[in-house]
Amino acid sequence: MSPRAGAVLWTASRQALGGELDLLIAAAHPPASSPAGAAIALAVSLVRPESRGTLRLRSADPRDRPFIENNLLATARDRSRMLEGVKLSLEIGRAKAFASITGSEVMPGDQIRDDAELLRLIDAQVGSFQHTTSTAPMGGDTDEWAVVDGAGAVRGVGKLRVVDASIVPEVPSAPTNLTTIMVAEHIYRNALAR
Numbered sequence: 001m002s003p004r005a006g007a008v009l010w011t012a013s014r015q016a017l018g019g020e021l022d023l024l025i026a027a028a029h030p031p032a033s034s035p036a037g038a039a040i041a042l043a044v045s046l047v048r049p050e051s052r053g054t055l056r057l058r059s060a061d062p063r064d065r066p067f068i069e070n071n072l073l074a075t076a077r078d079r080s081r082m083l084e085g086v087k088l089s090l091e092i093g094r095a096k097a098f099a100s101i102t103g104s105e106v107m108p109g110d111q112i113r114d115d116a117e118l119l120r121l122i123d124a125q126v127g128s129f130q131h132t133t134s135t136a137p138m139g140g141d142t143d144e145w146a147v148v149d150g151a152g153a154v155r156g157v158g159k160l161r162v163v164d165a166s167i168v169p170e171v172p173s174a175p176t177n178l179t180t181i182m183v184a185e186h187i188y189r190n191a192l193a194r
């Protein structure tokens with residue numbers, strides 16, 4: 001990335017619950033549209049979203065692709081936390097420390113005047129980390145949403161197990177690759193020990 005900016009800020013929004021760190025700001029790949037040919041992009045992520053998406057089967061044929069609806073930023077609290085994160089990123093990007101290496105602000109720039117306009121820009125730009133999880137969540141006996149138990153065994157279906165990102169009980173704030181590997185190794189070791 002040029003100019004080089006490498007740091008991650010992991011922090012709590014004003015609406016964070018129970019000490020969670022729900023906002024992540026990281027230097028990311030600059031947008032290809034940068035008029036200067038080089039740019040620093042500060043990507044803001046809401047890593048403890050309360051909005052929930054859906055996954056529905058199209059048919060009983062496993063080769064048919066399912067319907068996936070991410071439903072990003074669907075709650076007022078998610079929207080205001082994301083707005084807070086974007087404003088924090090603007091404060092960082094406009095700070096003196098960056099002034100000596102940056103020229104102008106590509107986005108949002110001067111034309112964005114208030115929160116409503118900034119939210120419209122967020123809606124137009126929002127994407128996903130692709131860290132989709134929890135479509136077949138693990139849970140206890142009294143959890144009506146639980147699809148599998150703590151060993152990944154599908155409730156009520158005998159010996160069938162699911163061991164992948166779908167069984168993580170709720171969307172983790174951490175990247176899901178290592179999380180999934182950790183869950184799989186844990187279940188495998190427990191199965192061997194029995």
Ligand SMILES: Cc1cc2nc3c(=O)[nH]c(=O)nc-3n(C[C@H](O)[C@H](O)[C@H](O)COP(=O)(O)OP(=O)(O)OC[C@H]3O[C@@H](n4cnc5c(N)ncnc54)[C@H](O)[C@@H]3O)c2cc1C
Pocket residue numbers: 062129130131132163164165166175176177178180
């Ligand atoms: C574009 C993208 C970028 C990502 N970047 C990161 C990142 O930087 N860091 C991070 O931590 N996570 C990242 N993730 C998320 C991470 O890759 C996933 O959370 C993780 O791979 C989930 O593991 P899984 O085993 O549940 O599923 P998968 O890794 O998707 O494994 C499912 C496997 O099942 C196979 N399969 C599917 N259907 C069948 C079938 N009918 N028969 C046999 N095999 C089948 C597939 O080929 C695949 O190999 C990214 C995801 C995407 C899509």
